[in-house]
Amino acid sequence: MQLKLRQFRPRIGPREYRVVRPWHPLRHTALADPAGYGWLIGDHDGLSRLAALFSFAAYSRHTIVHVPLRDGVSMDGGYEQYLENCGGRVDLVLVHHSLGLRPTAWPDLRRRLVQGVPLTVRTDERRTARDAAAWNRQCEHAETREWLRPVSHARTLFLTGSRAPFAAACAAFEYAAGWGPRQAGVVHGDHVLTTSITSQFLPDPDLRRPEVDISFKAHPPYVDFRRPHG
Known part of the structure; x- marks a missing residue:
C-alpha cells in the first residue's frame, strides 16, 4: 500500500528525531484510552491506513509514527459518549524500543512538529504477513521477548x-478492515467488534491490564455505504 505522510525533523538538544504523520487525518477513526478501556473504532479507510502505518513502523526502527486521533469527526449513534466513558480519545504513537523514546519526552517533541514536508512510502504486504505469521508461531513460547508495551501519557x-509484534498488529488491522464491512448491521451505522491487538501486548496477569479491541463502523451517509465484493 502507498502511504502519503508528513515528515518532521524536530530537535531536542543535540538529538534530531524523525517523526511522521498521515498526510490526511483519519477522520472517522478514534481510540479510547486503554487506561480506561482501550477501544479503537474506525471505518474501512481508517483501519486500512492503520494497518499500513503499523507495517511501516515495523521496518522503520529510527522513525516515530504519530497518528493524531483525538480530533476526528464525532461518532454518531451514541458512540462518542461511549468513547468518553471508556476513557476519552487519545492519539497513537508507534516507536521501536531501540530508539529509547520516553513517553514523558513526547509533549515537548510534539510541540516541535512544525513545517513538515511530504513523504510517500510503500509498504511490503508479503514481508509483513511473513513476519506476522512468524510472531504468531513463536508468541506462545516462554522465551518470547518481542511484545508491544503500551503506556498512556x-x-x-x-x-x-x-518488528514482529508491529507486523502482527498490522495483520489484525487488515483483518478488521476486510471482515468488518461484510457484517450484518453495519449498513445502518452499527459497530461490529472484529478483533484485538491485546495479544501482542506484554503479558500481564493484572485484570486491569491495558487492552485494545478493534471495531469497524461505517460513517454516514449510510445510503452510500457499499460492502466489498468477493
Missing part, C-alpha cells in the same frame, strides 16, 4: 516494540 497511547 499526555492523551497519547504509546506502543513500543519491535
Whole structure:
C-alpha cells in the first residue's frame, strides 16, 4: 500500500528525531484510552491506513509514527459518549524500543512538529504477513521477548516494540478492515467488534491490564455505504 505522510525533523538538544504523520487525518477513526478501556473504532479507510502505518513502523526502527486521533469527526449513534466513558480519545504513537523514546519526552517533541514536508512510502504486504505469521508461531513460547508495551501519557497511547509484534498488529488491522464491512448491521451505522491487538501486548496477569479491541463502523451517509465484493 502507498502511504502519503508528513515528515518532521524536530530537535531536542543535540538529538534530531524523525517523526511522521498521515498526510490526511483519519477522520472517522478514534481510540479510547486503554487506561480506561482501550477501544479503537474506525471505518474501512481508517483501519486500512492503520494497518499500513503499523507495517511501516515495523521496518522503520529510527522513525516515530504519530497518528493524531483525538480530533476526528464525532461518532454518531451514541458512540462518542461511549468513547468518553471508556476513557476519552487519545492519539497513537508507534516507536521501536531501540530508539529509547520516553513517553514523558513526547509533549515537548510534539510541540516541535512544525513545517513538515511530504513523504510517500510503500509498504511490503508479503514481508509483513511473513513476519506476522512468524510472531504468531513463536508468541506462545516462554522465551518470547518481542511484545508491544503500551503506556498512556499526555492523551497519547504509546506502543513500543519491535518488528514482529508491529507486523502482527498490522495483520489484525487488515483483518478488521476486510471482515468488518461484510457484517450484518453495519449498513445502518452499527459497530461490529472484529478483533484485538491485546495479544501482542506484554503479558500481564493484572485484570486491569491495558487492552485494545478493534471495531469497524461505517460513517454516514449510510445510503452510500457499499460492502466489498468477493
